Amino acid sequence: MDNKVILEIKNLSKVYESKGIRVKALTDVTLTVNQGETVGIVGESGCGKTTLGRCVARGIEATSGQVLFHTEEDGVIDFLKATKAQMKKYRRDIQMIFQDPYASLDPRMTVFDIISEPLRYNTKMNKRQIEQAADRIAEQVGLNKAYLRRYPHAFSGGQRQRIGIARSLILQPKVIVCDEAVSALDVSIQAQIINLLEDLQKEYNLTYLFISHALSVVKHISDRVLVMYLGRVVEFGETDALFENPMHPYTKALLSAVPQPDPDVTMKRVVLQGEVPSPAAPPSGCHFHPRCAYKTERCTQEAPPLEEHDGRFVACWNCGVCSAKEKGAE
């Protein structure tokens, strides 16, 4: 991997407003993504991971911030302020795979129409070329070409997800946002799709933003992991190091809560007290403080910035305190 930056997200925020209620779904998310890597984005429901993915893929409009896309011809483009011509040229470079393989395919269109739809909007290919492209991509994602004239209801969940992947790949994008792309699938099918995603990444040097709540999957597929809580980034770092030694108290609790498929792994579970607060009324200061065992006065008042500690980015006023305490206890 050549560590060439492809995507920079700077202070991205998204506020939903309806009937006088303001919900800050994303607050100042900053992150840099290199070409060819997979960045895992984890967190619980309401943490803003899906909003982040959709803002980057321009499925919804961010309220403020920058999504800088590094192109070869035109330098750095801010997607949120791009001109129409720039959009037309570069929108196709960021595509998305959805969670629900049932809801993300228009049931009224044949698989061929679904897969080839992006080509109709973005290229001037003729019918034959479109057919060839669709055949090629179908083969690549493991769909039988003979089935392209069928409708989505003829396919199982795993096959539908392949259709979704084919649609996102047909424009040969650089970045793919995978929004819970394997969460709805059964274990054996999930493994098929994960392997497929990895193979495709190698072949096309794709960059993935892999959004998921399934930590073991994220651990498996990601190079770096971003942990979010209530719209903010709490920790960001190399996957192995982060899973080995989580620094933010929330990351610690999250990782320890995953049940291991091994009866002999006795878990040292950090069971968090209380519920995830509503994003409509987040707690003051550090959003995590009401559930944190290490909170101090400062945590309740000021939100901690995301700062670097040994190559890891952590947003915690007491970074390292909890680890030190645990070591002391041992």
Next chain:
Amino acid sequence: MKFGQKSKNTGPKEYQIAPENILEVRDLRVDIKVDDYILNAVRGVTFTMKKGEALGLVGESGCGKSVTSKEILGINPENCSSAGEVLFRTKAGQVLNLLTLEKDGDIYRGLRGTEMAMIFQEPMTAFSPLYTIGNQLAEIIRIHEPKTTKKEARERVLQMLKKVGIANPEKRIDQYPHEFSGGMLQRALIAMMLCCNPDFLVADEPTTALDVTIQAQILELMKELQKEFGMSILFITHDLGIVANMCDNVAVMYLGEIVEYGTVRQIFHNPQHPYTKGLLRSLPKMNQSRAERLYVIDGVVPLPVDMQPCCGFFDRCGHCVKGVCDCQAISERIVEPGHYVRCVLTEQGDK
């Protein structure tokens, strides 16, 4: 047999099950009529549950695990027909064949709630949005124990809410279901179940809709309660992690059959059936390095239509023996005491 009808036994029959068992399912078969074909959803499932045991029923969607559990509770829809025996020991020590009972009859209704209970994936559907949580729980108590006064029932509900770890129960008892979060509702549902103190609990994907940290809380709670009340729990889940943590024994289902049964250690450390092996290997693990490629079971789960006797897994199995696996019913083999597998490749162990 016609759909929606039960085979009625002509006379009262005495059923016998081992004294330590609470439930014995014998050769349970369930067919579901869908549009213009019939799904053989459960194809001869046999297992037993001891008192106080936690059994995990695992498998992928369409393997028949939910249908099995619902058949035990008698809540499968009208288009299902069943055969076999489901023997259940009541608190009074009587053994009933649940399949011969009328699903909406008095006996079954009496059983559900006092003797057996269920918690679901979506706790919201278990509550009526029109009444407070407290009222709904108190009603359950008063249905089962009609002599309880309103005040006593409320007192009991408060205790239960406290027991399942709902903070500030005095305030929560008068709130409506929509004011509860998913995790809280699941706790309330567990409280509802505890109100009747059943011996047998079916937990159908109880934490699938919850976040990881909340899931950890609920699992922890269920473990404690099981210890305290000595309940038998049938866990229906696709999450092998939960099974490994919560269960004593595991039954792995595939296409309507139990393909392997054993203790958690036997299943996780010494899986015998190619499907169990594949399932365990295809799981991404936290302690696995990234470079390792995931093992893949090829193909998809077929629809169980017009099933002939065969190993359901034969067309996805790398070790399929032509002429055996695809055309014969595979009998159960004993690997070691308490560990059974339905695969021709396994050597018959000592009985």
Next chain:
Amino acid sequence: MAETKKRDNKYYYASQWSLMWRKFRRHKLAMAATWLLLVFYTVAILGNFIAPQGTEQYDGNYVNCGPTKIHWFHEGEFIGPFVYGLEVDRDPETLMRIFVEDESQIYPIRFFVQGDEGGEYKWFGLIPSNLHLFGVDEGGKIFLFGTDSMGRDLFSRVILGAQISMFIPIVGMLLTLVLGLIMGSLAGYIGGWVDTVIQRIIEVVRSFPQVPLWMALSAAIPKTLKPAQVFMMMTLILSLISWPDLARTVRSKFISVKKEDYIMAARISGAPPLKIVTKHMIPSFTSYIIVNMTMSIPGLIMGETTLSFLGLGLRSPATSWGVLLQETNKLETIMFYPWRLIPMIFVFLTVLAFNFMGDGLRDAADPYK
């Protein structure tokens, strides 16, 4: 097994509409209703041909005559369908005029006959003709449903009335569709203040009591208009009142479908907004619109019937089911000439059939559930 495969293959390649058809076909009641409606509409379209009399024909000698009996045997001998001649007599007790059969006169029923004077019509408004499906020879009379107080054949009038009563709703429905679709799409897709304004208009229209509003609007139809113009005015009135329901459906469908993942997917793949609306959004709820429209027809049929019954719609000699019922609004009529209520059976059957068909369509509308 092979058979299952074949069937599956067909299923896999089935579009939304063929899936809906598969589901609809299984709804027996809806299928029966659909056939019934097909028959009714065919009869109505071929009305002038099937009806033995035209709207303006009458015969003062046969006033309030009961339904003619059709016989097959004369004195034990089979001679095919025929009617006896009718003679006027008086009831010895009530002294009312009654008709008795004169068994000496035999009039066989003939098919494809030239009608009497006044029965002329034009095929599809173009080719003049006086050919009728059936009739009897000169001198005989055949009134399948009896006659009214002016001696007009009720059977003919029911059929000719169907032309109005069954087509006003269709035209009204199409007008409703246009109005409802435009208003609903604007409200649902654009949203914001446009939505608010349209919502308020809908609420205002819906909060008028229906019958008085009809009456007020109908009273404004000049009495001098020709039946065809009255017809147009009536459909206009009916659709002006019934569009809000459809607009609401369209609006809510737009809003719910906007959130679908596949709409987001289309947007991310670069589909322009108009394409998203026409290729993904509208097709996703076309079936619901059809259901809604089918379900709205009974209301329109009732509307026309009510208006005409109240004497605010068409008037004799123009005929509709409402007009026919309006003529029976006296107790004596119902007591002495019960056959005059036959048109009601047709209103009833048609409304019921549309409701059953709508039921079937609604169950089939989302074949992906």
